[in-house]
Amino acid sequence: MKRETQLELARVLQAYVRDGSTAQAPDVFHNPVAAYSDTARALAERERLFRGRPLFMGMSCRLPKPGDYLTEEIAGVPLLLVRGQDGKLRAFANICRHRGAPVASGCGHARVFACPYHGWTYGLDGRLTGIPEAASFPGVDKASHGLAPLPAGEGHGMIVIRLATGAPLEIDVDAHLSGLSEEFDAYRFAGYSYFASEWMAPAINWKFGIDTFLEAYHLPALHRNTVAPLIRGNLGAFDAYGEHGRMTFLRFSSTAWDGKPDAEWEVLPHIVAVYRLMPNTVLVFQSDHLETWRMIPGETPDRSRIEFAFYTPAPATTDKARAYWKKNYDLAIKTVLDEDFALGERMQRGFMSGLQDEVIYGRNEPALIHFHQRLQAALGPA
Numbered sequence: 336m337k338r339e340t341q342l343e344l345a346r347v348l349q350a351y352v353r354d355g356s357t358a359q360a361p362d363v364f365h366n367p368v369a370a371y372s373d374t375a376r377a378l379a380e381r382e383r384l385f386r387g388r389p390l391f392m393g394m395s396c397r398l399p400k401p402g403d404y405l406t407e408e409i410a411g412v413p414l415l416l417v418r419g420q421d422g423k424l425r426a427f428a429n430i431c432r433h434r435g436a437p438v439a440s441g442c443g444h445a446r447v448f449a450c451p452y453h454g455w456t457y458g459l460d461g462r463l464t465g466i467p468e469a470a471s472f473p474g475v476d477k478a479s480h481g482l483a484p485l486p487a488g489e490g491h492g493m494i495v496i497r498l499a500t501g502a503p504l505e506i507d508v509d510a511h512l513s514g515l516s517e518e519f520d521a522y523r524f525a526g527y528s529y530f531a532s533e534w535m536a537p538a539i540n541w542k543f544g545i546d547t548f549l550e551a552y553h554l555p556a557l558h559r560n561t562v563a564p565l566i567r568g569n570l571g572a573f574d575a576y577g578e579h580g581r582m583t584f585l586r587f588s589s590t591a592w593d594g595k596p597d598a599e600w601e602v603l604p605h606i607v608a609v610y611r612l613m614p615n616t617v618l619v620f621q622s623d624h625l626e627t628w629r630m631i632p633g634e635t636p637d638r639s640r641i642e643f644a645f646y647t648p649a650p651a652t653t654d655k656a657r658a659y660w661k662k663n664y665d666l667a668i669k670t671v672l673d674e675d676f677a678l679g680e681r682m683q684r685g686f687m688s689g690l691q692d693e694v695i696y697g698r699n700e701p702a703l704i705h706f707h708q709r710l711q712a713a714l715g716p717a
């Protein structure tokens with residue numbers, strides 16, 4: 336975040352403290368509970384959001400060297416991300432052109448991908464390089480039987496892909512970020528290091544996973560003993576960037592600014608910047624590091640898979656650094672799992688009960704309203 340933006344936000348947040356207010360949407364928003372529980376809605380999301388739009392996959396430092404790869408399955412698509420010998424990040428359908436086995440599993444480092452079924456081999460650029468007993472496959476041209484490429488892009492330290500074959504294969508990350516590029520560059524994300532990550536599988540709709548990061552209204556009640564003593568409840572600034580949004584929260588420690596000219600304010604240690612990237616990603620910049628959350632829809636509307644990842648401005652090379660980051664990592668995950676998602680699982684049962692027709696987002700929850708309105712617009716008529 337650029338210094339001018341930091342100061343602007345700090346002033347806005349201080350004014351909210353002074354006036355006892357927060358960013359407000361023009362009106363409350365009523366969302367049918369079907370958004371979180373309906374199977375037809377989940378299918379539409381899969382097609383129009385997850386298969387139709389660029390998806391944030393992680394920071395570039397997940398795959399720093401040629402040959403580094405990872406596999407995932409999103410919206411029914413097995414996919415392979417790999418950095419080529421030329422340094423370029425590519426995405427492929429993880430589907431062998433012989434009979435469809437996944438050519439790679441998990442994550443790691445490879446020079447070549449050998450299909451576990453019959454041993455067809457593929458280069459890091461997806462090209463089919465070897466067919467055992469090739470004489471049995473007359474007319475099967477290696478040049479046209481590489482792994483199916485998926486559109487991918489990399490920029491500002493981020494990897495973005497799209498789960499659809501066909502041109503163009505290059506994703507314009509700047510265009511996708513709708514004006515957030517400069518802000519991300521100011522954090523120097525391109526130089527960040529991967530610390531750790533993990534997957535969880537809460538019994539919640541993927542959108543609830545996002546909702547939980549978008550307002551500070553719930554801090555005093557739900558996080559009474561954890562986050563509430565650190566971050567001001569029901570107070571935040573909201574800014575929309577196209578389909579994405581930024582919510583900024585204020586730590587009580589911002590009293591450090593009191594009585595000082597703003598030129599002397601150190602801003603980042605006293606705010607929490609939460610970026611929501613359409614459709615399924617939340618980036619949380621906390622003082623000195625980045626946490627990312629990717630929400631992946633599960634098989635049914637009441638299930639999701641969520642990846643938490645933690646990135647640091649420099650590699651953690653000493654025990655002291657590792658212990659410091661690990662403490663932050665554990666704290667972030669514990670609050671969300673034990674408090675937000677634990678309650679979310681119980682809320683989801685209410686959503687599925689048939690006895691609830693809507694949820695309401697208040698004027699003090701503008702980031703939630705923006706998110707759900709943008710989803711509705713992207714999904715189009717039912």
Ligand code: FES
Pocket residue numbers: 431432433434435436450451452453454455
């Ligand atoms: S399915 Fe991959 S080699 Fe047969």
Ligand SMILES: [Fe+2]
Pocket residue numbers: 547548553557558675
């Ligand atoms: Fe929370």
